[in-house]
Amino acid sequence: MWKNQSYRKVLFGVLAVWAFCGSVSAQSIDGLYQPAGSNWSCSPDQIGVDGGALAIQGDIFNGVENRCDLTSPVRIGDGTRYTAICSAEGSTYREQMTITPTVDGVRITRAGGTAMWDRCEPLQEPSVASTPTNGRWTLGGGQGNYESGTRDANGNSITFTCDDLGANGGLFIELNGQPVAGGQVVINVDGTDFATTAWTEGGRINTECTVCGQTYTALWAAAAAGNLMTITASDGRSAAFSLIGSRDALGDVACQPDDGF
Structure with missing residues (x-):
């Protein structure tokens, strides 16, 4: 009898620990953030960059x-409360950090004070026709620079650029007759998302960071081999x-992206 009671106490304690751990891990704090009141790009390929995105992903804080x-x-x-x-x-250091969910995001308390982060707004779902109206992809240009792309009658266009050495590749996008500017642009090819960021002017997509360049190269290959592209x-x-016509316009080898140098 005594042994059974002890066993039950031990079992109850173990279950209580499991339940507690589960409640900690279940807090919905994972996601992308920006400082409260800011207007950062919230781009997932610029996590940790000033003006890009802050993030909590599992047990990683950026x-x-x-x-x-x-x-x-x-x-x-x-x-x-975590030991961070x-x-x-x-340099490496250790500190106590408390993360508390709020209505708009999280409150972070650490040795330096308290900061409020707002959760990045999710991208709106595309409101486009299910049947694209653009023409066949074409290849054009001259004087050592080439353009591969397509457009439709609604002012939507996408253009990949490259020089005759297969380098300095760029990407330009217009939606509804206006260049995309200063924020995240998600390009989906046959169900795969490619997260990019537009510069503030000209509809030009950033290719100058390591991840940006890798995304550009992968997107080029996917566009050349794919069937449907959605841009948001x-x-x-x-x-x-x-x-x-994208394969004929882009070719089998991706242009090396412009790295800014």
Whole structure:
């Protein structure tokens, strides 16, 4: 009898620990953020970059140019206190960090004070016709520069550029007759998303960071081999493009992206 009671106490304790751990991990704090009141790009390919996006992903915390592993979670009221093991500018340090969900995002309390992060707004669903109206993709240009792309009658266009050495590749997008500008642009090819960021002017997509260049190269290959492309900008504008003729226009080898140098 005594042994059974002890066993039950031990079992209850184990289950209580499991339940507690589950409640900590279940908090819905994963996501992309920006400082409260800011208008950052919220681009997932610029996590940790000033003006890009802040992020909490599982037990990884990404601030501006610093990254922390969130360990030893302990519930504190509505939030969770972690022992954060952080790295920034080549140094490593440890601190206590409490993350509390709020209506708009999270509140982060650490040694330096308290910061409020707003959750990045999700992109609006595309409101485009299911049947694209663009023409066949074409290849044109001259004087050492070439353009591969397509457009439709609604002012939507996408253009890949490249020089005759297969380098300095660029990407330009217009939606509803206006260049995309200063925010996230998601390009979906046959169900696969490619997250990019537009510069503030001219409809030009950033290819100058390492991840940006890799995304550009992968997108080029996907567009050349694909059937349907959907583009959605951060302001909700969107368009769908058929990829008929894209392989002939783009070729089998992706242009090397412009790295800014």
